[in-house]
Structure formats: C-alpha cells, structure tokens
Amino acid sequence: MQDPRSSAKAMAAKGETGGTVIIDTGCANLSSVRFAFERLGAAVTVTDEPGLIKAATRVVLPGVGSAGAAMAALEAKGLVELIQGLTQPVLGVCLGMQLLSLLSKERGGRSEDCRCLGLIPTRIEPLADKGLPLPHMGWNQIVPTAHPLFAGIAPGSYVYFVHSYRAPISAFTLASSEYGETFSAAIGKDNFMGVQFHPEKSAAVGAQILANFLTMGAESSTSAQADQAAKEAKS
Amino acid sequence: MLAKRIVPCLDVKDGKVVKGVQFRNHEIVGDIVPLAARYAREGADELVFYDITASAHERVVDKSWVSRVAEQLDIPFCVAGGIKTIAQARELLAFGADKISINSPALTDPTLISRLQDEFGRQCIVIGIDSFYDQASDSYKVKQFTGDEAATRDTQWYTQDWVEEVQRRGCGEIVLNVMNQDGVRGGYDIQQLSLVRAICDVPLIASGGAGTMAHFRDVFLQAGVDAALAASVFHKGIIDIGELKAYLKGQGVAIRHSRPE
Numbered sequence: 001m002q003d004p005r006s007s008a009k010a011m012a013a014k015g016e017t018g019g020t021v022i023i024d025t026g027c028a029n030l031s032s033v034r035f036a037f038e039r040l041g042a043a044v045t046v047t048d049e050p051g052l053i054k055a056a057t058r059v060v061l062p063g064v065g066s067a068g069a070a071m072a073a074l075e076a077k078g079l080v081e082l083i084q085g086l087t088q089p090v091l092g093v094c095l096g097m098q099l100l101s102l103l104s105k106e107r108g109g110r111s112e113d114c115r116c117l118g119l120i121p122t123r124i125e126p127l128a129d130k131g132l133p134l135p136h137m138g139w140n141q142i143v144p145t146a147h148p149l150f151a152g153i154a155p156g157s158y159v160y161f162v163h164s165y166r167a168p169i170s171a172f173t174l175a176s177s178e179y180g181e182t183f184s185a186a187i188g189k190d191n192f193m194g195v196q197f198h199p200e201k202s203a204a205v206g207a208q209i210l211a212n213f214l215t216m217g218a219e220s221s222t223s224a225q226a227d228q229a230a231k232e233a234k235s
Numbered sequence: 236m237l238a239k240r241i242v243p244c245l246d247v248k249d250g251k252v253v254k255g256v257q258f259r260n261h262e263i264v265g266d267i268v269p270l271a272a273r274y275a276r277e278g279a280d281e282l283v284f285y286d287i288t289a290s291a292h293e294r295v296v297d298k299s300w301v302s303r304v305a306e307q308l309d310i311p312f313c314v315a316g317g318i319k320t321i322a323q324a325r326e327l328l329a330f331g332a333d334k335i336s337i338n339s340p341a342l343t344d345p346t347l348i349s350r351l352q353d354e355f356g357r358q359c360i361v362i363g364i365d366s367f368y369d370q371a372s373d374s375y376k377v378k379q380f381t382g383d384e385a386a387t388r389d390t391q392w393y394t395q396d397w398v399e400e401v402q403r404r405g406c407g408e409i410v411l412n413v414m415n416q417d418g419v420r421g422g423y424d425i426q427q428l429s430l431v432r433a434i435c436d437v438p439l440i441a442s443g444g445a446g447t448m449a450h451f452r453d454v455f456l457q458a459g460v461d462a463a464l465a466a467s468v469f470h471k472g473i474i475d476i477g478e479l480k481a482y483l484k485g486q487g488v489a490i491r492h493s494r495p496e
Contacts, residue, residue: 031331035306065356132237133461135358135407137438139238139280139491158238158491160311162333162358162407179237201311201333203275 020214021056024048025063025073029200033062033093036200040207042214048077058088058217063095067104067114067124070095084117089216090192097187097194098124098165106165120172120189127166130180135164142185144175149186149193151212159185159202166196238491239455239483240280240462241476242440243469245270247286250300267300268307274469275310277476280491282308283336283464286316287382298327305331313361316382321354328355336410338363342379342390345404352405362406366394366427367414375427378414398431409435410464412442420446420468428458440464448479452486
C-alpha cells in the first residue's frame with residue numbers, strides 16, 4: 001500500500017496547498033475514509049502537518065477507538081489548538097465527531113471524563129441501550145435536518161453505525177437516529193460538523209453525504225483567508 | 236430501526252477467492268474485488284473474508300488484497316483466519332479491514348482477546364465460535380482448529396461458558412457457527428442460537444445451515460440474532476440477496492433497502 005503521507009510531503013515540497021485534508025490521527029479507519037473520498041474522484045491529502053491542515057479548503061477528522069487515546073494523540077502532535085482555530089468546513093467522523101464536543105464520559109480506565117475539543121457544546125455519554133446489544137453495530141435509519149451535509153438524503157435512509165457512546169439530541173443535532181433512545185446521528189455548529197456513523201462504509205447514502213461535504217468550503221475558506229489577510233494588513 | 240444484516244462469507248486463499256461464485260447470469264471465479272463489489276451492489280450488508288492460506292512455519296502471509304478490497308468496497312468487511320498476534324491485527328486494520336475475527340488462537344490464549352481490545356477497541360474484535368451438540372453430555376461444546384479436519388479437536392469449553400468468557404474479555408461481536416448444521420443447508424440451529432442470544436450482550440451473528448429464505452426469516456424472528464452469515468447459498472446462486480431482502484421485509488424483518496423509499 002502506498003503511504004498516503006508521501007503525497008502530502010510531495011505537496012508540501014511543491015508548495016501546493018488547499019483541497020481536502022484528512023488529519024492523520026494514526027487511527028485505524030484513516031485508509032477507509034481516504035478511499036471513500038477517492039472513489040468520489042476527490043484528491044485528498046492525509047497529513048499531520050499544521051501548515052497543510054490550516055491551508056486546506058476542508059478538513060476531515062477521522063477516528064476510532066477511545067476518546068482519551070485520540071485526544072492524547074492530537075495533543076502529542078500539537079494539533080488541539082490548531083483544530084480549534086480552523087475556520088473552513090471540518091467534518092468529524094465517528095470518534096472524530098465525539099472529539100468536537102465538550103467532553104466524553106468514555107473514560108477508558110482513567111478516573112476523569114475526557115475533555116474534548118469544545119467546538120460543539122454537547123457532551124458524549126453512554127448510549128441508553130435499554131438492554132439491546134452493545135456496541136450499536138450495523139445499519140440504522142437517520143432522520144436528517146435541512147442541513148446542506150444531508151442534501152438529497154431522505155428520512156429513513158440507512159447508514160452504518162459502530163459505537164457505544166453518543167451525543168444526545170440538542171440544538172446542535174443535524175440528524176437523529178434511534179437505538180434504545182433517540183440520539184444525535186450528526187451534530188454541528190458553525191463550520192464544525194460531525195457524523196456518528198461511518199459514511200465511508202454506508203454505500204450510496206454515505207457517498208452522497210461525503211459528496212455534499214466536498215461541495216462545501218470553496219467560498220468560506222477564501223473569505224476566511226481574506227479576513228485573515230485583512231487583519232494582518234491592519235496590524 | 237436497526238436492520239438485520241445479511242452477511243455473505245468468501246473463502247480466500249493466496250489472495251484469490253477459492254470457490255466459484257454463481258450469480259444469476261454468470262459465474263465469477265478468482266478475483267476478490269469484483270466479487271466483493273458485486274455482493275455489495277446486490278445488497279449485502281457486510282462481508283466476511285475467511286483467509287484459509289496456510290501459514291506453515293510462521294511464513295508471512297501476503298494480506299495486501301485487504302487493501303484492494305478496502306479501496307473499492309463501500310460497506311463494512313471483516314477478515315478472519317490465521318490472526319494470532321497484535322501485529323497481524325494491526326496490519327489488517329491499517330489495510331482497511333473494519334473488523335478482524337479470531338477463533339482458534341483465542342482458545343489457545345484467551346488473553347489475546349483482552350490485548351486486542353485494549354489496543355484497537357472492542358468494536359473491531361469479532362470472536363468466531365465453532366459449536367456442536369455433544370450427545371453424550373447433552374450439551375453444546377466448542378471445537379478448535381476446525382479449518383483442518385485432521386487437527387480439529389474438542390476443547391474443555393461449554394459453548395455458553397465460552398460465550399460469556401469472550402464477552403468478559405472484551406469482544407465486540409460473536410459469530411456462532413453451529414457445526415452439526417454446517418453445509419447441510421437444513422436451517423440455522425434456532426434452539427442453540429436462542430440459548431446463546433439470551434446470554435449474549437454484544438451483537439450475535441448466526442452461521443451454518445442456511446438453505447432457504449425461510450431459514451433466514453426464522454433465525455431473525457425466532458432466535459433474535461443481529462445478522463445471518465451464509466456462503467454456499469449465495470455462491471451457488473440458490474438465493475439471490477436482493478430477493479432475500481425483499482422477502483424478509485415482507486415477513487416483517489427490519490431490513491436495509493439500498494434505496495430509500
């Protein structure tokens with residue numbers, strides 16, 4: 001398998017920036033997320049280099065495993081503040097979505113709740129499964145809101161979930177699903193969006209959601225850069 | 236509503252699908268990727284690849300086909316067969332497998348389950364259990380090394396005890412393969428699967444015995460399993476996945492349709 005990072009290095013060497021960047025969190029579903037975007041014909045870069053992430057048109061934060069380990073990995077790479085400061089569209093996938101919240105109750109052997117990136121004001125708690133098998137694993141139906149990430153996705157569409165923790169229904173819910181209780185299948189605030197399910201494994205429905213994400217950012221990123229340039233010009 | 240999953244299983248050897256697979260109009264033999272893509276298009280919810288390549292003398296088995304599957308397949312898949320170490324599991328997950336399934340090595344060393352769980356999280360750790368009805372003791376027991384008839388042996392484990400043990404050690408899903416029925420296509424062992432369902436708090440996949448569409452209905456409605464795995468009925472074209480899903484939906488089983496209504 002070709003190392004995805006080699007293309008990032010080549011880009012950096014050539015001074016190319018922009019496009020869709022997947023943050024290299026070192027987690028296991030990194031390849032699958034990249035493959036899904038590539039099936040849509042998108043050029044994606046997998047990297048943990050701050051310059052490339054900042055310059056991206058849009059950013060994907062993948063993740064599987066436990067919140068504590070993933071936050072520790074982001075801290076070790078010095079990416080926490082960088083992600084918090086991103087102004088372009090950011091899509092968290094599965095654990096990546098959970099990391100966008102204030103905190104996670106998934107302690108993973110630690111004595112305290114896991115502080116997350118604090119970008120979407122909601123908290124990650126155990127799924128109230130009401131005796132159903134856990135993890136919540138398999139294809140379940142979502143009811144999306146009118147958010148552009150879900151353009152063309154009908155209520156009742158099936159997507160693939162694997163998780164035991166969830167964000168509750170809140171003002172930041174972009175789509176809901178039901179397993180023992182109704183929970184957030186997707187959350188969002190401003191430029192930050194997250195999906196609890198795996199769009200990269202959700203057949204045609206997932207591909208549509210990723211394609212929707214690929215249409216975002218071209219303008220807002222330009223205006224954000226323009227704002228930044230304006231600020232720098234003033235100071 | 237969470238859908239019940241239909242899971243075709245493909246045997247892989249040296250990077251090729253071993254047995255031919257008969258679709259409605261023609262047979263595809265050999266290449267994994269077009270076969271996997273075909274099953275995905277027909278509505279399979281997940282695939283299992285059982286790698287039967289022998290790793291004699293600890294020879295390194297080439298698993299790069301997993302990456303080729305991950306590039307093309309837009310549904311989840313699990314890789315089974317010959318996974319004995321954390322390093323092997325890490326390689327398969329890095330190649331893009333969503334889950335890895337462990338059977339005999341977990342019986343040899345049950346701590347493998349907890350170590351895999353600590354490293355990768357329970358969501359990707361599937362435990363395969365080969366269970367049979369032991370007439371002498373009127374109980375269900377676990378067999379080991381069933382991939383090789385000469386090496387197959389009984390274990391000390393009663394099936395229910397082993398099901399509880401692997402959950403305690405952190406598996407995320409269990410595939411219960413009932414051996415008396417395997418290959419006969421006489422139906423899933425509803426009684427045994429119901430017993431295991433009652434003590435199984437993780438998703439449970441039934442395996443062994445599927446012969447007709449009614450067998451799938453029964454295993455979902457009567458045994459309450461989360462998924463049903465089958466090989467020959469799909470490979471031989473006896474059951475078409477699209478027709479099976481339409482049938483199950485008509486029978487009141489929660490089923491994913493590829494296109495929203």
